[in-house]
Amino acid sequence: MGPFTRVGCMRRFDGMWRAVADVGRDRRGGYARDAWSAADLELREWFRQEAGLRDLAVREDRNGNLWAWWGDPGSRPGVVTGSHLDSVRQGGAFDGPLGVVSAFAAIDALRERGVRPGRPLGVACFTDEEGARFGVPCVGSRLLTGVLDPARACGLTDDEGDTLADVLRAAGRSPQALGRDEETLRHVGVFVELHVEQGKGLVDEDAAVGVASAIRPHGRWRFDFRGRADHAGTTLLADRDDPMLPFARTVLLAREAAERHGVVATVGKVRVEPGSANAIPARVSAWLDARGPEESAVRALVAELTGAAGAEVECESWTPVVDFDAALRDRLAGALGGVPVLPTGAGHDAGVLASAGVPSAMVFVRNPTGISHSPEEYAEPGDCHAGVAALARVLEELCD
Amino acid sequence: MGPFTRVGCMRRFDGMWRAVADVGRDRRGGYARDAWSAADLELREWFRQEAGLRDLAVREDRNGNLWAWWGDPGSRPGVVTGSHLDSVRQGGAFDGPLGVVSAFAAIDALRERGVRPGRPLGVACFTDEEGARFGVPCVGSRLLTGVLDPARACGLTDDEGDTLADVLRAAGRSPQALGRDEETLRHVGVFVELHVEQGKGLVDEDAAVGVASAIRPHGRWRFDFRGRADHAGTTLLADRDDPMLPFARTVLLAREAAERHGVVATVGKVRVEPGSANAIPARVSAWLDARGPEESAVRALVAELTGAAGAEVECESWTPVVDFDAALRDRLAGALGGVPVLPTGAGHDAGVLASAGVPSAMVFVRNPTGISHSPEEYAEPGDCHAGVAALARVLEELCD
Numbered sequence: 001m002g003p004f005t006r007v008g009c010m011r012r013f014d015g016m017w018r019a020v021a022d023v024g025r026d027r028r029g030g031y032a033r034d035a036w037s038a039a040d041l042e043l044r045e046w047f048r049q050e051a052g053l054r055d056l057a058v059r060e061d062r063n064g065n066l067w068a069w070w071g072d073p074g075s076r077p078g079v080v081t082g083s084h085l086d087s088v089r090q091g092g093a094f095d096g097p098l099g100v101v102s103a104f105a106a107i108d109a110l111r112e113r114g115v116r117p118g119r120p121l122g123v124a125c126f127t128d129e130e131g132a133r134f135g136v137p138c139v140g141s142r143l144l145t146g147v148l149d150p151a152r153a154c155g156l157t158d159d160e161g162d163t164l165a166d167v168l169r170a171a172g173r174s175p176q177a178l179g180r181d182e183e184t185l186r187h188v189g190v191f192v193e194l195h196v197e198q199g200k201g202l203v204d205e206d207a208a209v210g211v212a213s214a215i216r217p218h219g220r221w222r223f224d225f226r227g228r229a230d231h232a233g234t235t236l237l238a239d240r241d242d243p244m245l246p247f248a249r250t251v252l253l254a255r256e257a258a259e260r261h262g263v264v265a266t267v268g269k270v271r272v273e274p275g276s277a278n279a280i281p282a283r284v285s286a287w288l289d290a291r292g293p294e295e296s297a298v299r300a301l302v303a304e305l306t307g308a309a310g311a312e313v314e315c316e317s318w319t320p321v322v323d324f325d326a327a328l329r330d331r332l333a334g335a336l337g338g339v340p341v342l343p344t345g346a347g348h349d350a351g352v353l354a355s356a357g358v359p360s361a362m363v364f365v366r367n368p369t370g371i372s373h374s375p376e377e378y379a380e381p382g383d384c385h386a387g388v389a390a391l392a393r394v395l396e397e398l399c400d
Numbered sequence: 401m402g403p404f405t406r407v408g409c410m411r412r413f414d415g416m417w418r419a420v421a422d423v424g425r426d427r428r429g430g431y432a433r434d435a436w437s438a439a440d441l442e443l444r445e446w447f448r449q450e451a452g453l454r455d456l457a458v459r460e461d462r463n464g465n466l467w468a469w470w471g472d473p474g475s476r477p478g479v480v481t482g483s484h485l486d487s488v489r490q491g492g493a494f495d496g497p498l499g500v501v502s503a504f505a506a507i508d509a510l511r512e513r514g515v516r517p518g519r520p521l522g523v524a525c526f527t528d529e530e531g532a533r534f535g536v537p538c539v540g541s542r543l544l545t546g547v548l549d550p551a552r553a554c555g556l557t558d559d560e561g562d563t564l565a566d567v568l569r570a571a572g573r574s575p576q577a578l579g580r581d582e583e584t585l586r587h588v589g590v591f592v593e594l595h596v597e598q599g600k601g602l603v604d605e606d607a608a609v610g611v612a613s614a615i616r617p618h619g620r621w622r623f624d625f626r627g628r629a630d631h632a633g634t635t636l637l638a639d640r641d642d643p644m645l646p647f648a649r650t651v652l653l654a655r656e657a658a659e660r661h662g663v664v665a666t667v668g669k670v671r672v673e674p675g676s677a678n679a680i681p682a683r684v685s686a687w688l689d690a691r692g693p694e695e696s697a698v699r700a701l702v703a704e705l706t707g708a709a710g711a712e713v714e715c716e717s718w719t720p721v722v723d724f725d726a727a728l729r730d731r732l733a734g735a736l737g738g739v740p741v742l743p744t745g746a747g748h749d750a751g752v753l754a755s756a757g758v759p760s761a762m763v764f765v766r767n768p769t770g771i772s773h774s775p776e777e778y779a780e781p782g783d784c785h786a787g788v789a790a791l792a793r794v795l796e797e798l799c800d
Contacts, residue, residue: 242655345634
């Protein structure tokens with residue numbers, strides 16, 4: 001029994017939520033919690049403190065992911081829950097932290113009810129899930145599972161030109177240690193990630209929580225349009241090689257082709273060099289995010305854009321469809337009294353682990369607007385509490 | 401007679417050119433000399449040292465412009481030459497520094513020939529001509545002449561969100577001091593700016609140097625396209641309000657309309673918020689640079705784009721046509737033996753001063769490719785030396 005037995009786990013949830021609410025928040029209410037930024041380091045310290053308050057033993061693995069254990073994970077593979085604490089830029093409060101805060105609160109709930117888990121129970125915080133800083137999502141879980149090559153990861157650069165290796169060294173970590181981590185993976189018998197829903201499936205189903213069926217195939221491609229820098233005022237139109245024009249055509253084609261192929265396509269990040277108002281650009285780099293129900297349709301979209309764009313195109317990440325373990329999914333939905341089961345178009349660490357053979361599942365909490373990756377991202381307190389209760393039930397079921 | 405009489409002024413020119421060649425240079429050979437950056441501060445210190453070596457008295461005016469005087473400018477209005485030391489990002493070596501280095505070398509040339517000017521002779525370095533950092537060009541000369549409101553200048557922000565007032569304070573300057581500076585303006589009887597040509601007019605005329613007739617009307621407009629941030633993977637196309645789409649349409653329309661109106665239009669700077677690959681943008685801000693032979697045509701272009709874009713549009717700067725003082729221009733061209741006289745589409749501090757009633761002129765040095773605002777910007781050493789000789793002749797003529 002931990003020190004919080006006299007305090008309702010939901011009040012603990014609310015207190016934790018307030019404790020992280022201002023970390024990395026900007027003046028307009030959005031969050032900037034880039035991996036390894038000051039805000040991220042503060043949240044990692046918060047994670048250690050919350051674990052300490054509960055007598056959970058904290059380890060940081062070789063790839064920067066944090067693990068807080070109730071019981072010895074060396075004794076037998078554990079049941080792990082958690083999510084991530086970094087955010088997209090100008091992101092919302094819920095994507096990531098809801099899963100970590102709910103994990104600690106669910107442990108409090110189990111302890112309040114006197115549950116003693118029959119297996120080691122862990123809380124995980126994966127590093128750099130969003131890829132806001134280095135452009136590649138799920139860096140922590142992809143390195144852990146060996147999907148992301150450590151040498152490639154080390155060479156990823158942020159907007160300042162610093163590599164991930166530089167940033168890790170500055171944070172006192174060792175880039176040489178990155179890579180597939182068998183020991184840590186052996187600790188994870190099953191993984192359950194609770195997450196705010198990023199669509200309106202649960203609104204339509206009139207349910208506070210649900211369980212994921214699958215993650216749709218998705219990927220990220222970088223398009224580099226090259227031209228010739230020159231003076232904006234003195235260069236005749238006919239003498240220009242302006243990469244802004246094929247870039248703009250590609251943005252419009254991406255939308256039109258996405259409708260035709262039945263997928264979604266987004267250009268949300270653009271880098272212009274030199275980026276001066278009075279200079280024709282030398283280069284425009286644009287990131288295309290594309291996802292859909294069918295891999296073939298996403299592939300066809302990207303092939304069409306690559307053919308038309310006249311750009312160098314590099315696939316920065318590709319995740320095939322992830323069907324979560326059906327037996328596990330049904331077991332969770334059953335334990336929760338038959339909640340809705342629904343797919344998502346968003347990538348998650350749970351999907352990376354599932355693809356690597358770790359039985360994994362996700363619990364979604366209703367989002368009244370469906371908006372995510374925005375300061376408007378939201379879940380009602382009552383639904384968050386329902387999420388904690390559901391997660392506690394699931395953990396109890398899995399630890400049994 | 402200064403200390404350089406035994407050294408040819410052209411060798412002094414070459415030495416100065418080498419001294420500044422690596423300041424603010426990036427790995428790819430381009431320059432980043434934002435106003436008040438470490439590189440800019442180093443160049444300002446270089447300016448003070450070169451002035452000191454020549455026993456020129458240096459003053460920094462209230463707006464951060466530097467002045468090095470041979471003779472007392474309080475005695476009677478002086479003849480001033482110079483340019484700027486800041487650059488666009490990934491810019492070339494010549495735009496700005498060529499005019500300052502040539503100014504010092506021209507003084508050396510006069511002293512070698514034993515000329516004792518009959519009027520005070522000054523070398524000026526104007527602050528933040530390019531506007532690379534805060535988005536508004538010719539900040540130093542516009543503040544000096546009162547064209548730019550000091551309160552508006554103080555509130556300009558750079559990419560880090562720092563205001564010009566913040567940056568000035570950090571550099572030990574007083575933002576309160578900004579504004580029209582009558583005392584400094586009284587010192588400037590006439591201003592001559594030497595500059596690398598930013599087109600191929602002198603190549604076509606087969607001449608190493610020329611004199612400016614006029615600066616074409618030009619302006620800069622900021623287009624803010626607003627939408628709603630949301631998740632790139634989970635938001636249906638039909639539910640999106642993606643500002644990247646009207647932005648892309650505006651880029652293409654700007655090019656097409658520029659051809660129709662007989663002007664040039666450029667989108668060289670774009671800011672996407674939040675700027676994450678997996679988020680639909682909340683906002684896309686784009687800067688339009690438009691210029692042409694006729695004011696009415698530029699105005700018509702901007703009106704057409706404003707009507708079609710669905711964006712908030714703000715004019716950040718507008719400079720009507722500047723016809724340089726005809727008598728001064730003819731006097732210079734005559735002193736140089738009838739060199740070509742040609743207009744330019746590029747803005748300059750000389751244009752700002754001319755508009756404010758200071759008799760001003762420009763001397764251009766041939767650019768073999770016409771490329772500017774790029775690492776490829778270039779002038780042959782022999783043409784640079786011809787520029788120094790021409791500037792010395794002009795100064796001697798004007799000081800007489």
